[in-house]
Amino acid sequence: MAKRRAKFTFPTDLITEPVIFDLGHKFQVVTNIRRADVREDVGWVILELEGEEEEIERGLDWVTSMGVRIDPVSGDVIES
Amino acid sequence: MSYVKGLFCKECGREYPAEPLNVCDFCFGPLEVTYDYDAISSVVSRERIENGPRSMWRYHDFLPAEAENAIDINAGYTPLIKANNLARSLGLDELYLKNDAVNPSFSFKDRVVAVASTKAREFGFDTLACASTGNLAGSVAAHAARAGMRAFVFIPADLERGKILGAAVYGPTLVAVDGSYDDVNRLCSELSDSYNWAFVNINMRPYYAEGSKSLGFEVAEQLGWRAPDNCIVPGASGSLFTKIWKGLNEFSSAGLIGDVNTRMFICQAEGCAPIVTAHKAGDFAIRPVKPNTIAKSLAIGNPADGYFALRVLEATGGSGCAVPEEEVAEGIKDLAEMEGIFTEPAGGVVVASLKRLARSGQIKPWETTVAFITGNGYKTQEVVEDTVRPVLIKPTFAAFEEALSVRP
Ligand SMILES: Cc1ncc(COP(=O)(O)O)c(C=O)c1O
Ligand SMILES: [Zn+2]
Numbered sequence: 001m002a003k004r005r006a007k008f009t010f011p012t013d014l015i016t017e018p019v020i021f022d023l024g025h026k027f028q029v030v031t032n033i034r035r036a037d038v039r040e041d042v043g044w045v046i047l048e049l050e051g052e053e054e055e056i057e058r059g060l061d062w063v064t065s066m067g068v069r070i071d072p073v074s075g076d077v078i079e080s
Numbered sequence: 081m082s083y084v085k086g087l088f089c090k091e092c093g094r095e096y097p098a099e100p101l102n103v104c105d106f107c108f109g110p111l112e113v114t115y116d117y118d119a120i121s122s123v124v125s126r127e128r129i130e131n132g133p134r135s136m137w138r139y140h141d142f143l144p145a146e147a148e149n150a151i152d153i154n155a156g157y158t159p160l161i162k163a164n165n166l167a168r169s170l171g172l173d174e175l176y177l178k179n180d181a182v183n184p185s186f187s188f189k190d191r192v193v194a195v196a197s198t199k200a201r202e203f204g205f206d207t208l209a210c211a212s213t214g215n216l217a218g219s220v221a222a223h224a225a226r227a228g229m230r231a232f233v234f235i236p237a238d239l240e241r242g243k244i245l246g247a248a249v250y251g252p253t254l255v256a257v258d259g260s261y262d263d264v265n266r267l268c269s270e271l272s273d274s275y276n277w278a279f280v281n282i283n284m285r286p287y288y289a290e291g292s293k294s295l296g297f298e299v300a301e302q303l304g305w306r307a308p309d310n311c312i313v314p315g316a317s318g319s320l321f322t323k324i325w326k327g328l329n330e331f332s333s334a335g336l337i338g339d340v341n342t343r344m345f346i347c348q349a350e351g352c353a354p355i356v357t358a359h360k361a362g363d364f365a366i367r368p369v370k371p372n373t374i375a376k377s378l379a380i381g382n383p384a385d386g387y388f389a390l391r392v393l394e395a396t397g398g399s400g401c402a403v404p405e406e407e408v409a410e411g412i413k414d415l416a417e418m419e420g421i422f423t424e425p426a427g428g429v430v431v432a433s434l435k436r437l438a439r440s441g442q443i444k445p446w447e448t449t450v451a452f453i454t455g456n457g458y459k460t461q462e463v464v465e466d467t468v469r470p471v472l473i474k475p476t477f478a479a480f481e482e483a484l485s486v487r488p
Contacts, residue, residue: 071382
């Protein structure tokens, strides 16, 4: 089993969609929300995913394909 | 010796020992270093600092690493110059430029990497790593070379030539990733779980970030032990911005300078301005963006310290400035032509912002203003290629005079 931390950022049109619920149902991953901030027009959720490595990978691909932005929780590693 | 007590979570306050950690186990919030400030106050003094080395390590009492064992390429102690020409053109009386473009690897990143690499060696790591768009890669590679450590630096494959070369020359393993900055970011975050390396801006981040405080310390000392009225600072993740502010306040709390009434201004280019946009909206929620800017060193779409930068803006009465893309190269040229300093787009963003802030009256002529120039123009020559218009002549007197009459 593997664990992965991630930050999901939802665009306005997806805020009301049960993306995280669906993720847990369509794929063999357990989701565990740690922090979240959801507004009318934007929202983010920081969570931990647990499951087989490939299953997490497939799940995250699906979440991305839904239009959700995924970032690592370690913050943005990108600096010049 | 260092006065570190440990780490604490900036979100929930939980405490952790001073280890290579950057995220709270409980809420996944970012961690920050805590110090024994009473002990620091009892030892520091202006004289002690003035007698210290001519580098950022003169402030070692406030840094989370052991100065005696520092990996030292002489980062910091860069010039603070009074910019009379630029000041005059903007109607300002007291404008200073903090020229951090002249650090050993030519950006302010040497300050953060000095601390992160020293700490990494203290922790027993033998490998330094980072994901970068160039400046950080160069600094990590240089520090690793100095320390005899291994270095893996990850960059997007399509980076500016000067930044790639400026990292490669130090001999790291340079990994050019076929993808965007975001892809490099995600990859490194994943790798850091499996490889026992010191990723300076991932598992070393709490220590790394503290290095930027030295910019605040230095400016205060160079101004004759006082805080400026205004700081004009470029922002990507927002870390540098918050740490300059923290540095000024630590100096004040320790009694080295008086009260800090500095207003902090953060500058971004319009093509990637998530922090400024949130501030203008009067909001503390950052909306991540897909960067599309000439200022590649500031191209972070989801700034890790964005929220904390917004807090500093609010606390200091400062503001954000997002400048149109076409003003960035103009800012670079203004600085070069008026003050003889050649900066990269991050500095162009600062100069362009400064112009706007002065003209709109947000900074006043009689105030002491410091603009932070954090990177060197020689790494991003592409951006001002159009300035190269030599007068081409045959080597004769006549040819010269003829050419001159054509081009006055
Ligand atoms: C030249 C330069 N200036 C400023 C910054 C902004 O730093 P920060 O990510 O701490 O906001 C960076 C890097 O990200 C940089 O390379
Ligand atoms: Zn926490």
